[in-house]
Amino acid sequence: MDAIFSGIALILFLLLLFKLFSSVNTKKTKGVPPPSPPSLPFIGHLHLFKKPLHHTLSKLSSRYGPLLLLHFGSRRVLVVTSHTLAVECFTKNDLAFASRPRLASGRFLTYGYTTIGFSPYGPHWRSLRRIVAHELFSSGRLQSLADTRAAELKCLLRQLFQERTDKHVFTRVELRPKLFELILNVLMMSIANKRYCGEEKSGRFFDIVRGTFTFSGTSNLRDFLPILRMFDFIGTRKRLTWLESEWESNLQGLIDEQRMLDRDESKKTMIGVMLSLQEEDPEQYTDRFIKALFLSLIMAGTDTSTATLEWAMSLLLNHPETLVKAREELDEQIKHGRLIEENDLPKLPYLQGIINEAMRLHPATPLLLPHESIQDCELNGFHVEQGTILLVNAYAMQRDPEMWGPNANEFKPERYQEISTDLSKMMMPFGMGRRRCPGETLAAKLMGLALGALIQCFEWERVGKEMVDMEEALGMSMPKAKPLVALYKPRPTMIDVLSAI
Numbered sequence: 001m002d003a004i005f006s007g008i009a010l011i012l013f014l015l016l017l018f019k020l021f022s023s024v025n026t027k028k029t030k031g032v033p034p035p036s037p038p039s040l041p042f043i044g045h046l047h048l049f050k051k052p053l054h055h056t057l058s059k060l061s062s063r064y065g066p067l068l069l070l071h072f073g074s075r076r077v078l079v080v081t082s083h084t085l086a087v088e089c090f091t092k093n094d095l096a097f098a099s100r101p102r103l104a105s106g107r108f109l110t111y112g113y114t115t116i117g118f119s120p121y122g123p124h125w126r127s128l129r130r131i132v133a134h135e136l137f138s139s140g141r142l143q144s145l146a147d148t149r150a151a152e153l154k155c156l157l158r159q160l161f162q163e164r165t166d167k168h169v170f171t172r173v174e175l176r177p178k179l180f181e182l183i184l185n186v187l188m189m190s191i192a193n194k195r196y197c198g199e200e201k202s203g204r205f206f207d208i209v210r211g212t213f214t215f216s217g218t219s220n221l222r223d224f225l226p227i228l229r230m231f232d233f234i235g236t237r238k239r240l241t242w243l244e245s246e247w248e249s250n251l252q253g254l255i256d257e258q259r260m261l262d263r264d265e266s267k268k269t270m271i272g273v274m275l276s277l278q279e280e281d282p283e284q285y286t287d288r289f290i291k292a293l294f295l296s297l298i299m300a301g302t303d304t305s306t307a308t309l310e311w312a313m314s315l316l317l318n319h320p321e322t323l324v325k326a327r328e329e330l331d332e333q334i335k336h337g338r339l340i341e342e343n344d345l346p347k348l349p350y351l352q353g354i355i356n357e358a359m360r361l362h363p364a365t366p367l368l369l370p371h372e373s374i375q376d377c378e379l380n381g382f383h384v385e386q387g388t389i390l391l392v393n394a395y396a397m398q399r400d401p402e403m404w405g406p407n408a409n410e411f412k413p414e415r416y417q418e419i420s421t422d423l424s425k426m427m428m429p430f431g432m433g434r435r436r437c438p439g440e441t442l443a444a445k446l447m448g449l450a451l452g453a454l455i456q457c458f459e460w461e462r463v464g465k466e467m468v469d470m471e472e473a474l475g476m477s478m479p480k481a482k483p484l485v486a487l488y489k490p491r492p493t494m495i496d497v498l499s500a501i
């Protein structure tokens with residue numbers, strides 16, 4: 001027995017020596033690493049890994065500072081909780097941090113890490129970004145799809161109008177599925193000229209997309225403790241494999257349908273655009289390439305926009321005075337009882353302030369998406385090694401009193417009237433730099449239009465006297481824990497408009 005203990009003690013002693021030697025060596029040759037709180041042997045800081053991760057990391061940062069180097073098992077994780085430092089990551093060091101880590105949670109639904117959001121930095125990712133920027137989300141194409149967005153918005157308003165119980169009485173509605181349908185339909189109409197509400201066949205695809213969002217993205221303990229991956233306690237792997245094959249067959253079905261169409265007809269959809277590119281270069285733009293691209297866009301676009309709209313409506317219901325002001329702005333700017341249009345959005349700064357506040361206080365991706373350094377770099381005088389995961393705590397940064405004042409945690413759309421600096425110097429709900437969200441313009445148009453129309457067309461109230469519960473749930477984006485249920489009735493001045501759509 002004594003011999004065993006002596007053996008273990010010797011190994012631990014040698015490990016300690018090795019660690020000491022290597023850290024002294026690192027300091028000598030590579031510069032000083034960022035500060036790191038005390039950690040445990042082997043697991044590093046994994047014992048601190050509690051969900052929701054952005055709250056745990058906020059607490060750590062308020063204790064140890066805005067730049068922290070953590071060790072999640074064998075992975076180095078750099079946590080940034082200051083806007084200035086985050087800007088340094090995505091300007092001076094943008095190329096260094098342009099990649100994504102290959103986390104175990106990305107093994108499913110990423111076509112082997114080849115989707116735009118999960119792809120490592122390199123020619124494949126650059127090619128995807130080029131296509132998205134120049135072909136799919138160019139300003140010309142977004143403009144050409146304005147009618148689709150308007151038509152889908154009308155579909156939502158019509159549904160709400162028809163489902164009301166009585167003209168004069170408030171009706172109860174759970175908003176999340178309605179908003180989700182709106183966003184998914186806008187995307188699917190643009191991608192494949194398909195709508196997914198109410199149709200029996202399509203309801204299945206709707207369930208697949210929705211089902212996919214119940215699985216978490218970045219903050220997954222299995223990503224850092226390989227041993228946990230051996231266990232599949234709740235059938236997660238089985239369900240993900242099923243979802244993956246459903247996505248595969250549905251997306252292939254959409255491609256095949258578009259392939260059958262006359263080329264001029266199919267060019268109107270994003271899949272059609274990709275099929276034209278495929279004709280020019282079939283090696284590069286394979287069906288797999290196209291499926292991976294659209295899976296990524298649907299996944300990245302739907303839940304984020306739905307969650308932001310739901311948070312915005314919840315904030316408004318808890319602040320009826322803001323709702324009144326927003327409606328006054330809409331009535332002032334959009335006369336003659338017509339419905340809001342995208343062109344009206346620049347004239348509605350207060351509405352924009354509400355959306356900014358929703359994204360500031362409840363960012364859809366509180367830690368952005370994880371980045372990974374592809375080369376060594378210097379950050380605020382500290383040395384960051386290649387292969388380090390970067391987590392930017394947008395949630396904490398956007399509630400930082402030094403940046404946002406003593407009322408940083410309060411919902412105040414008015415604050416933007418006093419801010420003269422460019423907003424990107426204060427917040428980054430869509431990220432920044434090379435990996436910045438490519439769907440930002442589309443999301444801004446959609447959210448402005450949808451929120452504006454809901455406020456313009458209906459009166460809204462909370463169910464009962466209780467405030468809307470603002471607890472956050474765990475998930476790929478940061479949805480509300482309890483779906484928002486609200487009361488609504490058409491505004492008398494908008495009944496004619498609503499009846500006509």
Ligand code: HEM
Nearest residue numbers: 116117300301304305308364368369430431435437439443
């Ligand atoms: C409120 C709505 C949205 C928010 C708040 C949002 C936010 C973000 C954020 C924070 C990132 C990560 C940036 C980083 O890595 O630093 C991202 C990436 C991405 N977003 Fe969005 N997004 C929204 C809507 C959309 C929409 C509508 C689409 C497209 C339909 C979209 C497509 C993507 C894609 C493809 C990426 C990955 C980019 C890459 O890795 O190169 N997003 N988004």
